[in-house]
Each structure stands twice: as structure tokens, then as C-alpha cells.
Amino acid sequence: MSISTSVLSDLLQFLPYLRPQLYFKASLTALSHAMEDQVLAATLVEPLVIASFQRERFYRQEAHRYQRLSERSSHVYVLSAPETDFTNSSEYYEKIAFEPDDALSQEWHLVVIADNYATCLVCRENLGSIAKNKQVPDLVPSLDMDTARRFEGVWTSERGVSLKAAQLLLERIVIYRPDLLDKVEEARQRFGIGKPRSASGVVQTSEYACDIDTDPFVQRLVTYLQASQYKLHKAYRSITAQARKERLINSISTAIRRSLDPHEVLQIAAQELGQHMGAGRCLIYRVQATEAKAIIEHEFLTPGVTSVKGQTWELDKNPLFREIIQRGEGVCVSDTLTEPWVNSSTMLSAIAKKFAIRSWLMEPVFYQGRLLGVVELHYCTMPVHECQPAELDLVKAIAIQVGAALIQAEAYANLEVLNQQLEALDRTRSNLIAITGHELRTPLSTIQVCLESLASEPDMPQDLQQVMLSTALSDSERMRKLVQDFLTLSNLESGRVEWHPESLTVQECVDLALSRMRTRSTTEKYPQITTEVPQNLPLVKADGDWLVEVIAKLVDNAYKFTPAQGEISISATSNGHKMVEVTVADTGRGIEPNRLEIVFDRFYQEEGALRRSAGGTGLGLAICRLIVNGWGGKIWAESKGKDQGSQFRFTIPIVQVIQEEKRTRKGR
Structure with a gap:
């Protein structure tokens, strides 16, 4: 059994003066929650509540709310198109299942009627919204897709309209569940549902005094909208x-492809070159022609060969190093036991003996005539290794590539x-x-x-x-x-601010800043604020408007994080360094020591953008820092920790100091 006629259409037919409005699902959810909250919050006696959901999945999200409503009334009726286990039943409240192709599957209704209150929400989903949802049935929708569905319908607290909507829905209920006829008839008689209408089309009813508290309604709207914004933020x-x-x-792929990390470049080059050349040890280290020492950072070893990684190579007395610098190309020692360069140098002989080097190849890494590093190949086993021209060319080619990569790495470091x-x-x-x-x-x-x-x-x-x-x-x-x-x-x-420095008294600026605070709502309680500015304090040189802005923002920040029973104080002293130091202190929640610097960062929020108890954008302290830096002062925060209050201090140059500096510059 299914009914193809729309409840909204029937309602508009009986009450033609009604004009349907356009609603989004987010608004309808907020309205329906507010209507339900009014039932729970008001002193209503056995109200009639009728709710119709398009699908069971929407009903499941609200089932717990209707269980609470059923504690207030025995006349709670919920209609929905079943998808899993939704069936006709009378547990807690009356459930009425209708066919998925029924017109109700495209509508959303909520009617609440009591002796002193009546309101209804009767809506039908927009055809364009339905078609859009059917186009992507198997895809996971975005967080905003569902809440942006459009409905057309009526939401009103006019009793006559609510009674007519209740009549139309009760008729549907009796059709689907004839066993509820007596209970439905009881509701009709009690609330006057189905009474004759006047000539104007409105049901004749007596005057009712409404004792509904509207605060839960407004609070529900605000709360739901904030929750929607939280979903959007997620x-x-x-x-x-x-x-x-x-x-x-992408950055990792680019780094590997372009080899912009010098450590990675040198290690991969040492590994690949040592394996390809069959060397017992391959070293690559960065050094310039004028340096006397180099530390070995990148090394390839074959099993059984002693590591030299971390060793310091003496280069100023190394004949091989001096030779490659002078010649601008590599040198190859086939046998260190017979090579004059090695035998004539006590240092090279000691190195060759200590690290078992029998054949030695050194290739400089040049780029545009500048030495960037050295490649060394050590052969540590017999027979000795005779370097072939092709091998030397390969090592030179690798050195050229290493040089290009090192230059890229330097450029990357500069970026x-x-x-x-x-x-x-x-x-x-x-x-x-x-x-x-x-x-x-x-x-x-x-x-x-x-x-x-x-x-x-x-x-x-x-x-x-x-x-x-x-x-x-x-x-x-x-x-x-x-x-x-x-x-x-x-x-x-961006530097678009034009500063207009003038001689000022700190007391005057504090008074102006506090006058801004007094324009706050008088319904809220704020902590007590005191000032302590000496009368003999020197004049300061700053832009008056911006100085007032800094003080006002620091006081406003203290207001946010200080309870009503707390205290805020403003003081100023001459710090002995040709500056006046202003302090805004509070007894509020305080700041962790590791956060004293980052509180001045843009968008910084101690509790996060959504969990914080105080409002704001996290820009106030960042603005204060830019202003104070603009006149050459400093600003910082001090606190002993959580719940131990905080002090924000900033400095302003004294007028006499600025004049003395000008005279000094003129004298020069």
C-alpha cells in the first residue's frame, strides 16, 4: 500500500493563503531539534507529536530523541520508510512504516500540538535536489552535500495550520495502522483536530496562553549551526x-630525481662508484682548495676493509692532494709500496700502511674551476690495481656529475x-x-x-x-x-601604514584604551582592572592611535582569559634603558613556558580554533608585535605556568632619547 498524494500539497490546497518557503536541510534540522527541545523544556501536558522521516537511516539518527519525547506524552507517532528493521510497533511510541515509493518518502514533517502551543514543519524535497542525489548513489558524499539539500514547505506556529497538518498526518497513520484508530480519535477529540473552519479558512480555536521558553529554541539554532561549521572545518x-x-x-620524488640533498648525493655516488669500480674503499668528501683538513663523511666499504669514516684527512702536507690541485685532474698510484709520492711522505706512508691501501686513485671534483670535493678509491688487496683510461674517464665523469649535484645542493640550501x-x-x-x-x-x-x-x-x-x-x-x-x-x-x-609619532603621556593612552572596554555589554561580568602610572613618567614618542590599539588589545586579551573574580592591572615604569616599559598583567589561566614566544604568532590559539572557550582569531598579539616593532620597541610575555596569570610587557622610546639621537647624528 502506498499513497501518491503529498501532505504538503493537501495542506496548501486546504489553506491556499499559505506561501511555501525554501529551506536547506541544515536549517530544517535546526528547526526540528528546536521544536523537540521546546517540548522537553516547556511545561506541556501530554502534547501530540507527529514526525515523518524520508528514510529509516534519517530516523535512526533521531530515535533517542523521540524516546525522550515519549516520556512526556503517549501521543508520539513516528513515520518512516523501512530500510532494515523499522516496522509497525508500539514500543515507547507508535511507529508507522510506509512504502518506499510513497509520497512521504520525499517529505519531512514534524507537528507538535498541545493545549497552549502548536507548531508544525511540513516540507517536500526539491525535485532538483532529489535528482542530484540519485546521480551519485554509490559515492561517498562530501560533508556539505547532505546538509545543502533543498526543501520547500511551511514552518509556522499558527495553530490552525498545525491542526490541519496534524489532521492530514493522522489520516495517513490510520490508513497504515488501522489498529490505532481509537488512539488517533482520542487525540483528535482532545486537541480539536478536524473541527469546522471559519470563513477565513482558519480552524476556530480558543485563545491559548503560551508559556514556552524561547531560549532553548535560539540556543538549539546556534548550537546546530556551530556544529555544522565544525563539520566544515573538519x-x-x-x-x-x-x-x-x-x-x-612530490617533494620527495623531486629530491630523489634531482639529488638536491648533498648527503644523499655523495653517499649514493660513493656506493655506486665503489661497487662499479670494485674498490675496497670509496671516499667522497667536500673540501675547498684553501682548506688544510677534511672530514670523511661518505664511504663505501667491501667486507673486511677498515672504515675511515669520521677520520680527519690532513691535506696541507698531502702530496697527492697538492698534485691534483696543481694539475686540475686526478692522479693514480698503482702500488703504494713503490710510488715515490707515497714513499717520500711520512704521512702518506703511515696512512697507506694503517688502512692497507695498495692502489690509490684521487679525482678532484671541480665546477667551473672551483674545487668542491675529492673522490678517492682505495684498493686494499693483491694484486695491485692498474687504472685503465676508461676507468679514469668514468671516475672523472662521476666527479663532474657530483660537482653539478653539489652546486645544485648549494643553490637548494640558499633557497x-x-x-x-x-x-x-x-x-x-x-x-x-x-x-x-x-x-x-x-x-x-x-x-x-x-x-x-x-x-x-x-x-x-x-x-x-x-x-x-x-x-x-x-x-x-x-x-x-x-x-x-x-x-x-x-x-x-605590507608596510602601508603611515606612522605619525608625537609626544604622549602613557596615562592618556591608557585612559583611552580603557574607554573602549567600557563599551562592552553591561550584562556580562568582567574582572576588576587597576592602573598604576606614575605622574612623573617621561613623555614617550609614538603614534597615539596605534599605542592605544596595543593597550586595548592586550587588555582585551586579558579579559578573555581571566575569570570575572580575577584582576587585571596596567602599570608603566622607566626601565633605565631610555625606554618606558608598559605591563598588562592578569590573574588568569597563564601560559606554559614553552609557549611564551609562539603566542605572538599569527592565528595562534591556545585551545585550537574550535575547542577554545574564548573567542577571537589569534591575530591580536601578532598585530601588537608589529605595531611595537614599528616604533622600535620590544614586546614579550611572562608567566609562571598554567593558572598562574601572565604579564605582557612592551617598551616605548622616551622623547628625550629620540632628541638626543638626532643631535648626535647632526654632530657627526
């Missing part, structure tokens, strides 16, 4: 992690600073995605839902309208501060 992190993995694989900057830029981009996803999209979503609700519900209670407006205004201010911090940081880092 998606961004997953994408970023995958991108980093691909970059790492490490740039690579670090690029990595820092990449981290900044990743943090920007995370911060924007959490700090910008969250208030945007909240503002959108609030404005949608205000636009679509002109009869919304005054107190709920005020809550919606306050929430939207608060989040718009949050977005403004976020954008302002981004612009400020960008201007400071």
Missing part, C-alpha cells in the same frame, strides 16, 4: 592534510630560507581557511537564520524577535572585528 582540515601529503610525496617563508605562508593559508570557516561562516549562518525567521514570521512574539535581532547584531559586530583585524595585519605587514 572537511577543510581533511582537504589540507591530503594536499600536504601530495606535496610531501631554504625562501622555502621556510613559503611553508609559513602555507600554514597561514591553512589557518586562514580554518579561522574563516569558524569565525566568519558561523556568524553569517546565524544571521541568515535569524533574518529568515524574522522575514518569514511577521507574527513572531516580540521577545523572540528581540532575541533574533540581538543575536544578528552581535554576530555582525563579531564579523566586523574579524575583517578589521585582517585588514590591520595586512597593512602592517
Whole structure:
């Protein structure tokens, strides 16, 4: 048995004045959760709750919530298209299974009716959204695909509409479960479902006083939207992690292919050349023509041959080394026992005897006439090794390749600073995605839902309208501060800020900074703040607006991490180094010693972008550092550890010092 007619269509037919709205699944989920929370939070007596899910998999996500609702009422009905074990039953609440091809499989309904409250959500999935989902049934959707499904329908707290929606759904319930006829009839009689309508089309009902607390409704909307942003943030992190993995694989492949690591280049070259040449020992070490010593770092050995790795080779008194420098090409000693170069040098004779070298080949590694290193081949067994021209050419060719690789490695080393900057830029981009996803999209979503609700519900209670407006205004201010911090940081880092230094008193700047703090909401409690600025403190030379900005941001940072019963103090002293030192101290959560430096990094968040209890983007302290550095001062943090408070200190040049420096420069 299946019914092809739509509940939404029937409702619009009976109440033609209704105008369906467009909703996304994320919004519908938030609305339905809020409606359920109102039932749990309000003092309702035996309300009627009817919910219809498209598929069993959607019902399973909410089953525990309806079990809680069943504790409030015996009239809880849940409809769903079965996929596994969903069947008609009466445990906890009434379950009604309908056929997968029923029109209900494309709709989403929730109706709540009580003596003093009524609301309903009747929606049908958009045909374009259904077709899009059917195109990729076997693929794992992205985290945003499901929440972005579109529905058209009605959400209202108008009692007449809710009663009509309940009537249409109860009729479906009786068709699928005739055994519930008596129970359904009881619900109809109690709540006046099915009463005649007036000429206006609205069911005649008595006036009801609503004692529903709207706070759970608003809190559910905000909570759900934040949860959606958390899912989005996880998606961004997953994408970023995958991108980093691909970059790492590519960088490793590129490093091996181009041999930009000098240690890897020399070790592979020693290994391959020693094996190919059949030498007992192959050494490659880096040295310049003017150096007197070299440390052996890369070595190939055959079994039974003594290692010389880590040994220091004396080169200034080595005749073979001096010969290859003078000639610019390699030398080969067939027999160290009879070779005059070796016999005439006590040092070479000792080395040949100690390390059992019978035949010795040395090849310089040149690049554009500059010595970069030396390749040595030692043959340690009899008979002696006579070097053939082809072998010498091969060793020379390898030396040329080693020289080119070493030059590339030097160039690569010179680019490490740039690579670090690029990595820092990449981290900044990743943090920007995370911060924007959490700090910008969250208030945007909240503002959108609030404005949608205000636009679509002109009869919304005054107190709920005020809550919606306050929430939207608060989040718009949050977005403004976020954008302002981004612009400020960008201007400071790019050098587009024009400084206007002037002679100032620290007390005046502290007063201006504190006046900003007093504009905060009076409904919140903040820690007590005290100031201690001596009257005889010297004047300072700085841009007044930026100095006020630094103090305000440090105080704001202290507010975030200091409980209401804590204390914040601002003090200033002359530190004896021609600077005034300003300190903003608090009794808050403190900072771990190993984090005292990184707290000034961009986007730094002690608790992570999503787990933190205090808001913000992690840009405030970074902005402070750039401003203080701009006038030649220093800024640092001090703390004894967790829950032991913290002190942020920065210095400002004194006016007299600047004047003295100018006079000194003129005298020169």
C-alpha cells in the first residue's frame, strides 16, 4: 500500500493563503531539534507529536530523541520508510512504516500540538535536489552535500495550520495502522483536530496562553549551526592534510630525481662508484682548495676493509692532494709500496700502511674551476690495481656529475630560507581557511537564520524577535572585528601604514584604551582592572592611535582569559634603558613556558580554533608585535605556568632619547 498524494500539497490546497518557503536541510534540522527541545523544556501536558522521516537511516539518527519525547506524552507517532528493521510497533511510541515509493518518502514533517502551543514543519524535497542525489548513489558524499539539500514547505506556529497538518498526518497513520484508530480519535477529540473552519479558512480555536521558553529554541539554532561549521572545518582540515601529503610525496620524488640533498648525493655516488669500480674503499668528501683538513663523511666499504669514516684527512702536507690541485685532474698510484709520492711522505706512508691501501686513485671534483670535493678509491688487496683510461674517464665523469649535484645542493640550501617563508605562508593559508570557516561562516549562518525567521514570521512574539535581532547584531559586530583585524595585519605587514609619532603621556593612552572596554555589554561580568602610572613618567614618542590599539588589545586579551573574580592591572615604569616599559598583567589561566614566544604568532590559539572557550582569531598579539616593532620597541610575555596569570610587557622610546639621537647624528 502506498499513497501518491503529498501532505504538503493537501495542506496548501486546504489553506491556499499559505506561501511555501525554501529551506536547506541544515536549517530544517535546526528547526526540528528546536521544536523537540521546546517540548522537553516547556511545561506541556501530554502534547501530540507527529514526525515523518524520508528514510529509516534519517530516523535512526533521531530515535533517542523521540524516546525522550515519549516520556512526556503517549501521543508520539513516528513515520518512516523501512530500510532494515523499522516496522509497525508500539514500543515507547507508535511507529508507522510506509512504502518506499510513497509520497512521504520525499517529505519531512514534524507537528507538535498541545493545549497552549502548536507548531508544525511540513516540507517536500526539491525535485532538483532529489535528482542530484540519485546521480551519485554509490559515492561517498562530501560533508556539505547532505546538509545543502533543498526543501520547500511551511514552518509556522499558527495553530490552525498545525491542526490541519496534524489532521492530514493522522489520516495517513490510520490508513497504515488501522489498529490505532481509537488512539488517533482520542487525540483528535482532545486537541480539536478536524473541527469546522471559519470563513477565513482558519480552524476556530480558543485563545491559548503560551508559556514556552524561547531560549532553548535560539540556543538549539546556534548550537546546530556551530556544529555544522565544525563539520566544515573538519572537511577543510581533511582537504589540507591530503594536499600536504601530495606535496610531501612530490617533494620527495623531486629530491630523489634531482639529488638536491648533498648527503644523499655523495653517499649514493660513493656506493655506486665503489661497487662499479670494485674498490675496497670509496671516499667522497667536500673540501675547498684553501682548506688544510677534511672530514670523511661518505664511504663505501667491501667486507673486511677498515672504515675511515669520521677520520680527519690532513691535506696541507698531502702530496697527492697538492698534485691534483696543481694539475686540475686526478692522479693514480698503482702500488703504494713503490710510488715515490707515497714513499717520500711520512704521512702518506703511515696512512697507506694503517688502512692497507695498495692502489690509490684521487679525482678532484671541480665546477667551473672551483674545487668542491675529492673522490678517492682505495684498493686494499693483491694484486695491485692498474687504472685503465676508461676507468679514469668514468671516475672523472662521476666527479663532474657530483660537482653539478653539489652546486645544485648549494643553490637548494640558499633557497631554504625562501622555502621556510613559503611553508609559513602555507600554514597561514591553512589557518586562514580554518579561522574563516569558524569565525566568519558561523556568524553569517546565524544571521541568515535569524533574518529568515524574522522575514518569514511577521507574527513572531516580540521577545523572540528581540532575541533574533540581538543575536544578528552581535554576530555582525563579531564579523566586523574579524575583517578589521585582517585588514590591520595586512597593512602592517605590507608596510602601508603611515606612522605619525608625537609626544604622549602613557596615562592618556591608557585612559583611552580603557574607554573602549567600557563599551562592552553591561550584562556580562568582567574582572576588576587597576592602573598604576606614575605622574612623573617621561613623555614617550609614538603614534597615539596605534599605542592605544596595543593597550586595548592586550587588555582585551586579558579579559578573555581571566575569570570575572580575577584582576587585571596596567602599570608603566622607566626601565633605565631610555625606554618606558608598559605591563598588562592578569590573574588568569597563564601560559606554559614553552609557549611564551609562539603566542605572538599569527592565528595562534591556545585551545585550537574550535575547542577554545574564548573567542577571537589569534591575530591580536601578532598585530601588537608589529605595531611595537614599528616604533622600535620590544614586546614579550611572562608567566609562571598554567593558572598562574601572565604579564605582557612592551617598551616605548622616551622623547628625550629620540632628541638626543638626532643631535648626535647632526654632530657627526
